[in-house]
Amino acid sequence: MSEATLFGxxxxxxxxxxxxxxxxxxxxxxxxxxxxxxxxxxxxLFGVIARRGAASGFGGDPVPQALVITGLVVAFAAxxxxxxxxxxxxxxAGRTGLDPEPPARPDxxxxxxx
Amino acid sequence: xSLTAPIDLGLAILLLGLAVWVIAASATYRAAxxxxxxxxxxxxxxxxxxxxxxxxxxxxxxxxxxxxxxxxAAARLPxxxxxxxxxxxxGVRVLAALLSAILTGGLAAVVLLLPEPAPTLxxxxxxxxxxxxxGNPVTGVLLAYRAIDTLGESIVxxxxxxxxxxxxxxxxxxxxxxxxxxxxxxxALRFLAQVLPPFGILVGIHLLWVGADHPGGKFQGATVIAxxxxxxxxxxxxxPPTVTSRAMRWLVVVGSLLFVGIGAAGTWLAGxxxxxxDGLAKPLILAIEAxxxxxxxxxxxxxxxxxxxxxxxxxxxx
Numbered sequence: 001m002s003e004a005t006l007f008g009x010x011x012x013x014x015x016x017x018x019x020x021x022x023x024x025x026x027x028x029x030x031x032x033x034x035x036x037x038x039x040x041x042x043x044x045l046f047g048v049i050a051r052r053g054a055a056s057g058f059g060g061d062p063v064p065q066a067l068v069i070t071g072l073v074v075a076f077a078a079x080x081x082x083x084x085x086x087x088x089x090x091x092x093a094g095r096t097g098l099d100p101e102p103p104a105r106p107d108x109x110x111x112x113x114x
Numbered sequence: 115x116s117l118t119a120p121i122d123l124g125l126a127i128l129l130l131g132l133a134v135w136v137i138a139a140s141a142t143y144r145a146a147x148x149x150x151x152x153x154x155x156x157x158x159x160x161x162x163x164x165x166x167x168x169x170x171x172x173x174x175x176x177x178x179x180x181x182x183x184x185x186x187a188a189a190r191l192p193x194x195x196x197x198x199x200x201x202x203x204x205g206v207r208v209l210a211a212l213l214s215a216i217l218t219g220g221l222a223a224v225v226l227l228l229p230e231p232a233p234t235l236x237x238x239x240x241x242x243x244x245x246x247x248x249g250n251p252v253t254g255v256l257l258a259y260r261a262i263d264t265l266g267e268s269i270v271x272x273x274x275x276x277x278x279x280x281x282x283x284x285x286x287x288x289x290x291x292x293x294x295x296x297x298x299x300x301x302a303l304r305f306l307a308q309v310l311p312p313f314g315i316l317v318g319i320h321l322l323w324v325g326a327d328h329p330g331g332k333f334q335g336a337t338v339i340a341x342x343x344x345x346x347x348x349x350x351x352x353x354p355p356t357v358t359s360r361a362m363r364w365l366v367v368v369g370s371l372l373f374v375g376i377g378a379a380g381t382w383l384a385g386x387x388x389x390x391x392d393g394l395a396k397p398l399i400l401a402i403e404a405x406x407x408x409x410x411x412x413x414x415x416x417x418x419x420x421x422x423x424x425x426x427x428x429x430x431x432x
Contacts, residue, residue: 003119003122003162003163004163005225005226006122006126007122007126007159007162007163008225008228009126009222009226010126010129010130010159011221011225012218012219012221012222012224012225013130013133013218013222014129014130014133015217015218015221016214016215016218016221017130017133017134017137017214018133018137019210019214019217020137020210020211020213020214021136021137023206023210023213024201024202024206024207025137026201026202027142029184029187029188029191030142030145032184033136033142033145033146033149033184034136034137036149036176036180037136037137037152040152040153040172040176043168044156044159044160044163045221045225047160047163047165047168048163048225049228049232050163051163051164051165052228052232052234053232053233053234053235053236054164054234054236055234055236055237056236056237056239056240058236058239058240058251059164059165060163060165060236061234061235061236061239062235062236062239062251062252062254062255063235063236063238063239063255063259065165065168065252065255066167066252066255066256066263067260067263068165068168068171069167069168069171069252069256069331069333070256070263070264070267072168072171072175072176072333073171073267073271073333073410074267074270074271075176075180076175076176076179076180076183076414077270077271077274077275077413078274079180079183079184080183080274080278080417080418081274081277081278081417083183083184083187084278084420084421085281086187086191087187087190087191087293087420088281088283088421091283094192096191096192
Protein backbone atom coordinates (compact mmCIF):
# COMPACT_ATOMS: atom_id res chain seq x y z
CA MET A 1 0.00 0.00 0.00
CA SER A 2 1.43 3.37 -0.94
CA GLU A 3 1.63 6.13 1.68
CA ALA A 4 -1.02 8.06 -0.25
CA THR A 5 -3.54 5.22 0.14
CA LEU A 6 -2.64 4.66 3.80
CA PHE A 7 -3.13 8.30 4.77
CA GLY A 8 -6.20 8.54 2.57
CA UNK A 9 -7.79 5.76 4.62
CA UNK A 10 -6.63 7.64 7.73
CA UNK A 11 -8.44 10.75 6.51
CA UNK A 12 -11.61 8.72 5.92
CA UNK A 13 -11.42 7.34 9.48
CA UNK A 14 -10.88 10.86 10.89
CA UNK A 15 -14.01 12.14 9.16
CA UNK A 16 -16.02 9.25 10.66
CA UNK A 17 -14.57 9.77 14.16
CA UNK A 18 -15.30 13.48 14.00
CA UNK A 19 -18.88 12.91 12.86
CA UNK A 20 -19.47 10.51 15.76
CA UNK A 21 -18.12 13.07 18.23
CA UNK A 22 -20.14 15.86 16.62
CA UNK A 23 -23.39 13.91 17.12
CA UNK A 24 -22.70 12.36 20.52
CA UNK A 25 -21.04 15.14 22.51
CA UNK A 26 -23.60 17.46 24.11
CA UNK A 27 -21.01 20.14 24.97
CA UNK A 28 -20.68 22.80 22.30
CA UNK A 29 -16.89 23.09 22.69
CA UNK A 30 -16.53 19.34 22.18
CA UNK A 31 -18.63 19.65 19.04
CA UNK A 32 -16.22 22.30 17.76
CA UNK A 33 -13.29 19.99 18.47
CA UNK A 34 -15.03 17.14 16.65
CA UNK A 35 -15.83 19.42 13.73
CA UNK A 36 -12.16 20.34 13.47
CA UNK A 37 -11.35 16.63 13.30
CA UNK A 38 -13.76 16.27 10.36
CA UNK A 39 -12.12 19.26 8.72
CA UNK A 40 -8.60 17.90 9.10
CA UNK A 41 -9.76 14.56 7.72
CA UNK A 42 -11.19 16.26 4.64
CA UNK A 43 -7.98 18.28 4.22
CA UNK A 44 -5.94 15.09 4.48
CA LEU A 45 -8.06 13.41 1.78
CA PHE A 46 -7.43 16.44 -0.38
CA GLY A 47 -3.71 16.22 0.40
CA VAL A 48 -3.69 12.60 -0.74
CA ILE A 49 -5.30 13.65 -4.01
CA ALA A 50 -2.57 16.31 -4.33
CA ARG A 51 0.07 13.64 -3.72
CA ARG A 52 -1.33 11.39 -6.42
CA GLY A 53 -1.35 14.32 -8.83
CA ALA A 54 2.42 14.75 -8.62
CA ALA A 55 3.63 15.90 -12.04
CA SER A 56 5.86 18.47 -13.74
CA GLY A 57 8.65 17.76 -11.27
CA PHE A 58 6.59 18.74 -8.20
CA GLY A 59 6.12 16.41 -5.23
CA GLY A 60 2.38 16.98 -5.44
CA ASP A 61 -0.25 18.93 -7.31
CA PRO A 62 0.25 22.47 -5.94
CA VAL A 63 -3.36 23.56 -6.54
CA PRO A 64 -4.98 21.35 -3.87
CA GLN A 65 -2.10 22.16 -1.53
CA ALA A 66 -2.72 25.88 -1.88
CA LEU A 67 -6.46 25.33 -1.37
CA VAL A 68 -5.76 23.36 1.83
CA ILE A 69 -3.62 26.23 3.18
CA THR A 70 -6.47 28.62 2.42
CA GLY A 71 -8.87 26.16 4.05
CA LEU A 72 -6.78 25.89 7.22
CA VAL A 73 -6.77 29.65 7.69
CA VAL A 74 -10.52 29.91 7.11
CA ALA A 75 -11.12 26.95 9.47
CA PHE A 76 -9.20 28.78 12.18
CA ALA A 77 -11.27 31.94 11.66
CA ALA A 78 -14.50 29.93 11.81
CA UNK A 79 -13.33 28.11 14.94
CA UNK A 80 -12.49 31.41 16.64
CA UNK A 81 -15.96 32.74 15.81
CA UNK A 82 -17.64 29.52 17.03
CA UNK A 83 -15.67 29.56 20.30
CA UNK A 84 -16.66 33.18 20.88
CA UNK A 85 -20.33 32.24 20.30
CA UNK A 86 -20.05 29.41 22.86
CA UNK A 87 -18.43 31.69 25.44
CA UNK A 88 -21.16 34.28 24.88
CA UNK A 89 -23.83 31.58 25.24
CA UNK A 90 -22.32 30.55 28.55
CA UNK A 91 -22.23 34.20 29.63
CA UNK A 92 -25.83 35.04 28.79
CA ALA A 93 -27.68 31.74 29.17
CA GLY A 94 -25.45 30.00 31.67
CA ARG A 95 -25.08 26.83 29.66
CA THR A 96 -22.43 25.30 27.43
CA GLY A 97 -24.52 22.81 25.48
CA LEU A 98 -26.79 23.18 22.47
CA ASP A 99 -29.68 21.24 24.04
CA PRO A 100 -32.75 23.48 23.61
CA GLU A 101 -34.14 22.36 26.99
CA PRO A 102 -31.33 22.73 29.48
CA PRO A 103 -31.72 21.50 33.04
CA ALA A 104 -33.24 24.13 35.29
CA ARG A 105 -30.64 26.28 36.99
CA PRO A 106 -31.56 28.57 39.82
CA ASP A 107 -28.84 31.16 39.16
CA UNK A 108 -29.35 31.85 35.46
CA UNK A 109 -32.57 32.20 33.51
CA UNK A 110 -32.01 30.29 30.28
CA UNK A 111 -32.85 32.18 27.10
CA UNK A 112 -34.40 30.15 24.34
CA UNK A 113 -32.85 31.10 21.01
CA UNK A 114 -35.53 32.42 18.72
CA UNK B 115 9.41 2.80 0.32
CA SER B 116 10.23 -0.31 2.34
CA LEU B 117 12.22 1.77 4.85
CA THR B 118 9.53 4.41 5.33
CA ALA B 119 6.55 2.05 5.46
CA PRO B 120 6.91 1.32 9.22
CA ILE B 121 7.21 5.07 9.91
CA ASP B 122 4.06 5.74 7.90
CA LEU B 123 2.19 2.99 9.70
CA GLY B 124 3.35 4.30 13.09
CA LEU B 125 2.29 7.85 12.19
CA ALA B 126 -1.13 6.61 11.05
CA ILE B 127 -1.69 4.65 14.28
CA LEU B 128 -0.54 7.59 16.41
CA LEU B 129 -2.78 9.99 14.48
CA LEU B 130 -5.88 7.82 14.82
CA GLY B 131 -5.11 7.12 18.48
CA LEU B 132 -4.90 10.84 19.25
CA ALA B 133 -8.11 11.47 17.29
CA VAL B 134 -9.88 8.84 19.41
CA TRP B 135 -8.45 10.57 22.49
CA VAL B 136 -9.86 13.93 21.36
CA ILE B 137 -13.32 12.38 20.97
CA ALA B 138 -13.25 10.09 24.01
CA ALA B 139 -11.47 12.21 26.65
CA SER B 140 -13.73 12.86 29.61
CA ALA B 141 -12.74 16.50 30.22
CA THR B 142 -12.85 19.20 27.54
CA TYR B 143 -9.48 20.52 28.68
CA ARG B 144 -7.81 17.17 28.11
CA ALA B 145 -9.48 16.84 24.72
CA ALA B 146 -8.02 20.23 23.73
CA UNK B 147 -4.57 19.11 24.89
CA UNK B 148 -4.97 15.99 22.79
CA UNK B 149 -5.94 18.15 19.82
CA UNK B 150 -2.60 20.02 19.99
CA UNK B 151 -0.63 16.76 19.93
CA UNK B 152 -2.90 15.51 17.15
CA UNK B 153 -2.13 18.62 15.08
CA UNK B 154 1.62 18.12 15.45
CA UNK B 155 1.41 14.47 14.34
CA UNK B 156 -0.81 15.57 11.46
CA UNK B 157 1.90 18.05 10.42
CA UNK B 158 4.35 15.13 10.16
CA UNK B 159 1.79 13.25 8.05
CA UNK B 160 1.60 16.29 5.74
CA UNK B 161 5.37 16.10 5.30
CA UNK B 162 5.00 12.43 4.38
CA UNK B 163 2.43 13.21 1.68
CA UNK B 164 4.83 15.77 0.21
CA UNK B 165 3.15 19.02 1.28
CA UNK B 166 5.71 20.83 3.43
CA UNK B 167 3.87 24.14 2.99
CA UNK B 168 0.71 22.61 4.41
CA UNK B 169 2.71 20.92 7.18
CA UNK B 170 4.07 24.31 8.32
CA UNK B 171 0.57 25.81 8.30
CA UNK B 172 -0.90 22.84 10.15
CA UNK B 173 1.78 22.91 12.86
CA UNK B 174 1.55 26.66 13.43
CA UNK B 175 -2.13 27.36 12.86
CA UNK B 176 -4.06 24.07 13.03
CA UNK B 177 -2.21 22.81 16.08
CA UNK B 178 -0.68 25.83 17.81
CA UNK B 179 -3.13 28.71 17.54
CA UNK B 180 -6.30 26.56 17.35
CA UNK B 181 -5.09 24.56 20.35
CA UNK B 182 -4.44 27.72 22.34
CA UNK B 183 -7.89 29.05 21.40
CA UNK B 184 -9.62 25.86 22.56
CA UNK B 185 -7.54 25.59 25.75
CA UNK B 186 -8.42 29.16 26.72
CA ALA B 187 -12.09 28.54 25.97
CA ALA B 188 -12.09 25.31 28.00
CA ALA B 189 -10.54 27.17 30.92
CA ARG B 190 -13.07 30.02 30.73
CA LEU B 191 -16.20 27.91 30.43
CA PRO B 192 -18.04 27.22 33.68
CA UNK B 193 -16.85 23.81 34.94
CA UNK B 194 -18.93 20.67 35.40
CA UNK B 195 -22.04 21.93 33.66
CA UNK B 196 -24.72 19.23 33.91
CA UNK B 197 -25.67 19.82 30.26
CA UNK B 198 -22.13 18.90 29.31
CA UNK B 199 -21.93 15.62 31.15
CA UNK B 200 -25.31 14.23 30.07
CA UNK B 201 -24.63 11.88 27.17
CA UNK B 202 -27.20 10.83 24.61
CA UNK B 203 -28.87 7.46 24.98
CA UNK B 204 -27.42 4.21 23.74
CA GLY B 205 -29.69 4.10 20.70
CA VAL B 206 -28.48 7.48 19.48
CA ARG B 207 -24.86 6.49 19.99
CA VAL B 208 -25.27 3.23 18.06
CA LEU B 209 -26.99 5.08 15.23
CA ALA B 210 -24.25 7.73 15.19
CA ALA B 211 -21.55 5.05 15.14
CA LEU B 212 -23.34 3.30 12.28
CA LEU B 213 -23.66 6.54 10.31
CA SER B 214 -19.98 7.38 10.90
CA ALA B 215 -18.93 3.88 9.84
CA ILE B 216 -20.94 4.17 6.62
CA LEU B 217 -19.37 7.57 5.90
CA THR B 218 -15.86 6.27 6.59
CA GLY B 219 -16.52 3.19 4.47
CA GLY B 220 -17.73 5.33 1.59
CA LEU B 221 -14.74 7.65 1.76
CA ALA B 222 -12.36 4.69 2.05
CA ALA B 223 -13.93 3.18 -1.07
CA VAL B 224 -13.41 6.49 -2.86
CA VAL B 225 -9.73 6.53 -1.79
CA LEU B 226 -9.22 2.97 -3.03
CA LEU B 227 -11.04 3.59 -6.31
CA LEU B 228 -9.41 6.90 -7.25
CA PRO B 229 -8.89 7.13 -11.01
CA GLU B 230 -5.59 6.10 -12.62
CA PRO B 231 -3.76 8.10 -13.83
CA ALA B 232 -4.63 10.76 -11.27
CA PRO B 233 -5.99 14.01 -12.70
CA THR B 234 -3.66 16.89 -11.95
CA LEU B 235 -3.43 20.63 -12.41
CA UNK B 236 0.32 20.63 -11.80
CA UNK B 237 1.26 21.24 -15.47
CA UNK B 238 -1.14 24.21 -15.66
CA UNK B 239 0.29 25.65 -12.44
CA UNK B 240 3.84 25.01 -13.66
CA UNK B 241 3.10 26.76 -16.96
CA UNK B 242 2.12 29.98 -15.19
CA UNK B 243 5.00 29.81 -12.71
CA UNK B 244 7.86 31.36 -14.78
CA UNK B 245 5.78 34.49 -15.44
CA UNK B 246 5.50 35.14 -11.69
CA UNK B 247 9.20 34.72 -10.92
CA UNK B 248 8.31 32.34 -8.09
CA GLY B 249 10.12 29.06 -7.43
CA ASN B 250 7.62 27.65 -4.93
CA PRO B 251 4.62 26.35 -6.91
CA VAL B 252 2.27 26.64 -3.91
CA THR B 253 3.03 30.34 -3.48
CA GLY B 254 2.62 30.76 -7.22
CA VAL B 255 -0.81 29.13 -7.07
CA LEU B 256 -1.83 31.17 -4.02
CA LEU B 257 -0.92 34.53 -5.52
CA ALA B 258 -1.11 34.11 -9.28
CA TYR B 259 -2.87 31.02 -10.60
CA ARG B 260 -5.64 31.06 -7.96
CA ALA B 261 -5.19 34.54 -6.50
CA ILE B 262 -8.96 34.99 -6.30
CA ASP B 263 -9.15 32.32 -3.54
CA THR B 264 -6.48 34.07 -1.52
CA LEU B 265 -8.23 37.41 -1.94
CA GLY B 266 -11.51 35.88 -0.78
CA GLU B 267 -9.78 34.34 2.18
CA SER B 268 -8.18 37.60 3.30
CA ILE B 269 -11.63 39.18 3.24
CA VAL B 270 -13.16 36.24 5.13
CA UNK B 271 -10.62 36.86 7.89
CA UNK B 272 -11.71 40.50 8.19
CA UNK B 273 -15.38 39.43 8.25
CA UNK B 274 -14.65 36.83 10.94
CA UNK B 275 -13.11 39.55 13.08
CA UNK B 276 -16.15 41.79 12.51
CA UNK B 277 -18.38 38.87 13.54
CA UNK B 278 -16.29 38.21 16.64
CA UNK B 279 -16.37 41.84 17.74
CA UNK B 280 -20.12 42.05 17.23
CA UNK B 281 -20.49 39.48 20.01
CA UNK B 282 -19.35 42.09 22.53
CA UNK B 283 -21.84 42.64 25.32
CA UNK B 284 -23.61 46.00 25.47
CA UNK B 285 -21.39 48.46 27.24
CA UNK B 286 -18.17 46.65 26.45
CA UNK B 287 -17.75 48.29 23.04
CA UNK B 288 -14.64 50.39 22.98
CA UNK B 289 -12.99 48.14 25.55
CA UNK B 290 -10.02 45.88 25.09
CA UNK B 291 -10.20 42.22 24.05
CA UNK B 292 -10.00 40.25 27.27
CA UNK B 293 -9.72 36.57 26.40
CA UNK B 294 -5.93 36.51 26.80
CA UNK B 295 -5.53 38.50 29.99
CA UNK B 296 -4.54 36.24 32.82
CA UNK B 297 -3.63 36.40 36.42
CA UNK B 298 -0.15 37.91 36.89
CA UNK B 299 2.20 35.73 34.88
CA UNK B 300 5.09 33.91 36.50
CA UNK B 301 8.58 35.25 35.99
CA ALA B 302 9.52 32.36 33.67
CA LEU B 303 6.71 33.24 31.25
CA ARG B 304 7.56 36.95 31.39
CA PHE B 305 11.20 36.14 30.65
CA LEU B 306 10.19 33.91 27.72
CA ALA B 307 7.92 36.66 26.37
CA GLN B 308 10.83 39.11 26.51
CA VAL B 309 13.43 36.85 24.89
CA LEU B 310 11.51 34.86 22.29
CA PRO B 311 9.62 37.50 20.20
CA PRO B 312 12.67 39.02 18.40
CA PHE B 313 13.66 35.57 17.21
CA GLY B 314 10.08 34.60 16.44
CA ILE B 315 9.52 37.72 14.36
CA LEU B 316 12.74 36.99 12.44
CA VAL B 317 11.54 33.44 11.81
CA GLY B 318 8.20 34.80 10.60
CA ILE B 319 9.84 37.23 8.19
CA HIS B 320 12.18 34.47 7.03
CA LEU B 321 9.22 32.19 6.31
CA LEU B 322 7.59 34.98 4.31
CA TRP B 323 10.78 35.68 2.35
CA VAL B 324 11.80 32.11 1.51
CA GLY B 325 8.17 31.33 0.64
CA ALA B 326 8.85 32.64 -2.87
CA ASP B 327 11.16 29.74 -3.68
CA HIS B 328 10.91 27.22 -0.83
CA PRO B 329 8.23 25.93 1.53
CA GLY B 330 6.89 28.80 3.58
CA GLY B 331 4.85 31.85 2.81
CA LYS B 332 2.77 34.63 4.21
CA PHE B 333 0.28 32.54 6.20
CA GLN B 334 2.99 30.54 7.93
CA GLY B 335 5.03 33.68 8.62
CA ALA B 336 1.99 35.61 9.81
CA THR B 337 1.02 32.78 12.17
CA VAL B 338 4.46 32.77 13.81
CA ILE B 339 4.39 36.57 14.19
CA ALA B 340 0.85 36.40 15.62
CA UNK B 341 2.01 33.74 18.09
CA UNK B 342 4.76 36.09 19.30
CA UNK B 343 2.24 38.88 19.86
CA UNK B 344 -0.08 36.51 21.69
CA UNK B 345 2.81 35.36 23.90
CA UNK B 346 3.46 38.99 24.87
CA UNK B 347 -0.25 39.51 25.60
CA UNK B 348 -0.52 36.36 27.72
CA UNK B 349 2.55 37.31 29.72
CA UNK B 350 0.92 40.70 30.38
CA UNK B 351 3.84 42.73 28.98
CA UNK B 352 1.47 44.66 26.69
CA UNK B 353 -2.28 45.06 26.55
CA PRO B 354 -4.29 44.49 23.39
CA PRO B 355 -5.43 47.72 21.68
CA THR B 356 -9.00 48.90 22.13
CA VAL B 357 -11.31 47.82 19.32
CA THR B 358 -11.90 51.44 18.35
CA SER B 359 -8.20 52.06 17.66
CA ARG B 360 -7.89 53.54 14.16
CA ALA B 361 -4.28 52.43 13.63
CA MET B 362 -5.13 48.83 14.42
CA ARG B 363 -8.14 48.84 12.09
CA TRP B 364 -5.94 50.08 9.24
CA LEU B 365 -3.50 47.25 9.94
CA VAL B 366 -6.41 44.79 9.77
CA VAL B 367 -7.58 45.88 6.32
CA VAL B 368 -4.35 47.04 4.63
CA GLY B 369 -3.59 43.60 3.16
CA SER B 370 -7.00 43.12 1.57
CA LEU B 371 -7.12 46.73 0.36
CA LEU B 372 -3.74 46.50 -1.34
CA PHE B 373 -4.68 43.14 -2.87
CA VAL B 374 -7.96 44.52 -4.24
CA GLY B 375 -6.21 47.70 -5.42
CA ILE B 376 -3.47 45.86 -7.33
CA GLY B 377 -6.05 43.39 -8.64
CA ALA B 378 -8.26 46.19 -9.91
CA ALA B 379 -5.27 47.98 -11.47
CA GLY B 380 -4.61 44.74 -13.36
CA THR B 381 -7.94 45.23 -15.13
CA TRP B 382 -6.46 48.21 -17.00
CA LEU B 383 -2.75 47.37 -17.05
CA ALA B 384 -2.86 43.65 -17.77
CA GLY B 385 -6.32 43.02 -19.17
CA UNK B 386 -7.89 41.06 -16.34
CA UNK B 387 -8.80 41.43 -12.67
CA UNK B 388 -5.93 40.13 -10.50
CA UNK B 389 -3.60 39.85 -13.51
CA UNK B 390 -0.10 41.27 -13.11
CA UNK B 391 1.62 43.38 -15.80
CA ASP B 392 4.58 41.68 -17.50
CA GLY B 393 7.81 42.00 -15.59
CA LEU B 394 6.15 43.50 -12.52
CA ALA B 395 4.65 40.27 -11.21
CA LYS B 396 7.30 39.49 -8.62
CA PRO B 397 7.53 42.93 -6.97
CA LEU B 398 3.73 43.22 -6.90
CA ILE B 399 3.37 39.74 -5.39
CA LEU B 400 6.00 40.58 -2.77
CA ALA B 401 4.17 43.81 -1.89
CA ILE B 402 0.86 41.95 -1.53
CA GLU B 403 2.53 39.22 0.54
CA ALA B 404 4.17 41.72 2.89
CA UNK B 405 0.93 43.64 3.46
CA UNK B 406 -1.08 40.44 3.84
CA UNK B 407 1.43 39.06 6.36
CA UNK B 408 0.97 42.15 8.51
CA UNK B 409 -2.83 42.06 8.27
CA UNK B 410 -3.14 38.32 8.79
CA UNK B 411 -0.81 38.43 11.82
CA UNK B 412 -2.87 41.22 13.42
CA UNK B 413 -6.18 39.50 12.61
CA UNK B 414 -5.06 36.12 13.95
CA UNK B 415 -3.89 37.75 17.18
CA UNK B 416 -7.16 39.67 17.53
CA UNK B 417 -9.24 36.54 16.80
CA UNK B 418 -7.41 34.83 19.67
CA UNK B 419 -7.83 37.86 21.93
CA UNK B 420 -11.62 37.59 21.64
CA UNK B 421 -14.37 40.21 21.68
CA UNK B 422 -13.91 43.39 23.71
CA UNK B 423 -14.81 43.19 27.36
CA UNK B 424 -15.74 45.83 29.86
CA UNK B 425 -12.71 46.34 32.09
CA UNK B 426 -14.77 47.20 35.12
CA UNK B 427 -18.49 47.97 35.40
CA UNK B 428 -18.08 51.66 36.24
CA UNK B 429 -15.98 52.66 33.21
CA UNK B 430 -17.74 50.35 30.79
CA UNK B 431 -20.23 52.94 29.57
CA UNK B 432 -17.91 55.89 29.44
